[in-house]
Amino acid sequence: MTRTLVARAMHLVAALFVVSVGAFALFALAPGDPAEAILRDRNEAPDPAQVAALRQELGLDDPLAVRSARWLVRACRGDLGHSWRTGAPALAEVARRAPATLQLAGCSFLLVVLFSVAAGVVAAFNRGRPADHVLRIASVLTISLPNYWLGLLLISVVAVQIGWLPVMGRGSPAHLILPALTLSAGAAALQGRVLRATLLQVMAADHIRFAQAKGLPPRVILLRHALPNALPPLVTMWAVSLGHLLGGSVVVETVFAWPGIGQLTVTSVLGRDIPVVQAILLTVAAVFMLVNLAADLVNRRIDPRLDRSGGEASP
Amino acid sequence: MIGNRLLIVIGSSLMLVLGLAALAAPWIAPHDPLAADPALRLQPPSPTFPFGTDQIGRCVLSRLLWGARLSLGTAAVTLALTTLVGMVIGLAATFGGRFVDRAIGVAVDAFLALPGMMLTMVLAGLAGPSTVGVVLGLTAASWAWWARLVRSLALSAREQEYVLGARAVGVHGPRLLLRYILPQLRQPLLAAVALRAGWVIIAISALGFLGLGIQPPAPEWGAMLQEARLHLATAPWLMLAPGVAVTAAVLACNLVAEGAQHLGERPPRELL
């Protein structure tokens, strides 16, 4: 088990390396002169001498290879540069916004799991009957709604017309409701469908039939034989979902003025604050990979076939 | 499951209607989508302006129709490009040997580790907000998904018994690809296109919503929604029209995808 784990970890490190290279490439390839942009942001009219001096200071005139190596070394130490807009360390900017996104992500993830499990189980156990069809149509409709439009609709109906909930920003738990609902709707519908399909597939398996032949009570079949086989694809799906949620939803955070990483991404891209964009990309990718690695480990425990070093006999 | 054909028919019909409306925009739009008349701003729907006017007096319906051209056209181009790139890379991973496969696998994992919208936004935003930027950004953000799909489809296609037989006889290279592998991929890829089409349309309008996509004054649906935000209470039709348009287009794609996915499924076994 450890050998495959190490291989997997190395694969992820390599992928993270690619992300860093990509992130650095953004820096190198983005149009515009970074030194000029920094100076302009500090509200100083940049004259060529100042620009040249700043470029020298930032080492922007060194060959590409040197710059990329330098950036990588600094990145490993946790120094991802400084924001061109605020001057604060880029990583610190991301860290500052992290709690808001974590809160929204956690809340949305809970809603997603709850709704998708409910919808999936109900649809699977009622397949062919009206409840299944209704859920199917409802899911397709929900998936088709752009989440920013859903957010706007919720805002205008719930907040503006009826005035129940706060519309924007972060503060009381009530502020969480609309953004979390908006964020979780599409994913919940989609995952509900996957859950339904997985459950049906598992229940149709031969070994379930054999478990029935053995005379096992339905509850035992469900808990000991159906669930462990249905879980791995679901765990993977949840890991991907959580991983992406932790990256902050660019769109939903903008609609609800939620001060998280997503909003930071928008302002940084619009403002061409490359170091912060790089920091975001790296941290989001790293978090995603960690979450998926954890899910992988969980799955190996549940389904022993995935763990290839357990000693296979000849067929 | 029952009704799959019905879903596909409804979805395709809706797509056809929207596509035709988009194509016919220059002829059926009642007004010039860019013609602004501030005196007529924020008017509710009326016979002259079936969907009302926006904040600088432009006809919303005309903008919707021309916006359809933009969104659907850009989506089509993006899908074509992404599928092509993804296919090439996916096939390269399948047939290029272990090292190539590993290398591509690392790159795919890197790209897939980032949320789609975030990656799209970063790439499109930095490429410069424009239609080209949108297409390039979306392609760069979604090639990984396609490459992974094509790779897994090609791998299982390659291991089919009749293909193994052909390989044993000595068929290889382009001939193997064209006559044995690619035909197997056609149907699942078409289903995947229907599935992704909806996402692409949403992504394009989301970029427009954030100001990073097709720039105003072009009548892009997402941008129109952003403009409508300021007038939520006073002019609700401004927010409804483009939203319904996007939803309709995406719904059409998703209906087809949903129907296609379950087509040919037999009713499953009695549970317990």
Add this chain to the structure above:
Amino acid sequence: MRVLEVSGLAIGLPGGQAHPLVRDVELALDAGGAVGITGESGAGKTLTACALSGLLPDPIRVLGGRVEILGEPVDVDDPRAFRRRRGREVFMVFQSPAGALDPTARIGGQVAEALWAVRGWTRADAHRESIRLLESVGLDGRLSRRYPHQLSGGQRQRVLIAIAFALKPRILVADEPTSGLDEAARRQVLALVRELRDTEGTAVVLITHDLRVLAGNVDQLVVVHDGCQVEAGPTGALLRHPAHPHTAELVRAFRRLEGAPP
């Protein structure tokens, strides 16, 4: 004592009464006895076997006839009628052991389940007994910690037999229990089935197209052809003097394979 009685069994799709997939099946089995169901592929042997434990693949149903298990009739119209009778009274072993065992559960646990979930043993006793049972079918007790994909085909088939020993069903329905096994494994499996009959009085319904397996292992034989039961009788007599032309054909084909003169 009569444990199984089947008369006029018809199987098919609901609404397809006019064209049943299987019809006219008659079976009578006493405790400790064995009946073989044979015929060419696609004749309807497996469907008949599935019907005996209520595990017909949806949407196929029993369309008519009587099934009596241990003297009590089973409502053939209710797919759930068999639920409480499965395991302890009727136990069916499927054709491919590969799919029968749960890939995510250890072998020992799957044997022990039969004891604690069906026969009411305590978990501790069940686990101890499961190891003993695995050994009694010729497997190393240490395999109980392994998973199905780590066993060979023959080993998996023997695990199924171990489960049968655990359940001690009154009726065992075995669908092609020896297909895909080598000669030695086949002999072992058949010997175990014999042991189950002799020690526990289990009645066996053996489905196979392999006449080698039937000769000497079952007392009576039922021949099915094209969904219809064409002949039934004591094994020896039937094979030596087949009455129905189809049975004769089967015996001839079999003899040709064996190299004996037709």
